[in-house]
Amino acid sequence: MTVPVREKDDYRPSARRIARERLRRSRTRRSVVIAAVSTVVTAVVLYLVITRSPGWPRTRETFFDWHYAKVALPQVLKGLWLNVRLLVCCGALVLVLGLLLALARTLRGPVFFPLRLLATAYVDFFRGLPLIICLLGTVFGVPALRLQGVPNDPVVLGGVALVLTYSAYVAEVFRAGIETVHPSQRAAARSLGLTGAQAMRYVILPQAVRRVVPPLLNDLVSLQKDTGLVSIAGAVDAVYAAQIITAQSFNYTPYVVAGLVFVALTIPMTRLTDWVSARMNRRQSQGGTV
Known part of the structure; x- marks a missing residue:
């Protein structure tokens, strides 16, 4: 039936x-x-x-003047191209150097103690040193040495200072991700015949990198904003372009325009970070691979 x-x-x-x-x-x-x-x-x-505050009319005239906003926007956008290039180049170097530092700090064995010590000293020093001090020391100190073959371009030197500082932060992010991988993963890889380097490359690092993607994106967002600090060296970026117009007009609207441009550039990266974090949290709560 x-x-x-x-x-x-x-x-x-x-x-x-x-x-x-x-x-x-x-x-x-x-x-x-x-x-x-x-x-x-x-x-x-x-x-x-x-x-309705007493000083609003004067504030509006000084910081929110539509005429000066239209004058400043093309120059600020032109200078922003330098900030974007710094973000791309410095971001790639920061990720590479930060990963190398993290690997150096996780090396095992007494023979690697000097390398671990140097990596630890580097991270501690540049994490504690204010970025503005690092920029001033690099931009004005390196040319004073008069070394042969060392560039004196403020953009290059400012990028070097950004890489030195942010690689220390990114190294700690990578190291935290590596240490969150359970030791049984390494033991299982070694029991299958993989060497220590192969276990790190094929087993530990893939898991660690996936876990630290959200904090890495946060560091890149911060790096994108701090590229504006290269203006203290005389590099004409978005901030310095706004400063030039402000010095000519004694009106601070160009600074507001530059700030809004940076916000508009940062918001998509921030939303991407939130999306990645939420996606990984959902996969982790469902028992998926993080």
Whole structure:
């Protein structure tokens, strides 16, 4: 005796499920309305507080002048190209140098003690040294040595200072990722006949890198903002372009324009970081490979 198969069109949700879905939709609509109303109220309050303050007319004229914004935007965007190039070049070098430092700090055996000591000293020194001091020392100190073959270009020297500082932070991120991999992974790799270097390359590093992608992206976001510090060396980037116009007009609107341009460039990277973090958290909660 054959049992007839019920087709999908014959399915009818139960009354309890319909009520549950109706309640869920009602709560969603209520949350959206409350969020919209609270946002509008907050925006109105902030607008009234700012625009009715005694110094707002002068502040608007000094920092939010539309004429100077239109004048500054093309120059700021032209200078921003330098910041983007610094981000790409320095970001790649930071990742490579940071990974090498992390590997040096995780080497085992007494024979590698000097290398571990040097890597640790490097990381401790440049993590503690303020970036602005590193930039000033590199940009103005290196040319004073008059070394043959060493470039004196402030853009190159500013990029070197960024790489020196951020590689120390990235090295700690990589090292933290390596140490989160359970020792049984290394032991299993060695039991299969892999050498220590092969175990690190094929087993440990792939897992560690996947785990530290979100903090690495955060460091790259910070690097993108700090590329504007090369302006102290005279490199004409977005910040220095705004400074030139400000010095000519005594109006600070170009600085606001430069800041908004950096924010517009940073937001996509920040959202990408959030998306990657949420995706990895979902995979980890589901028991997937992190």
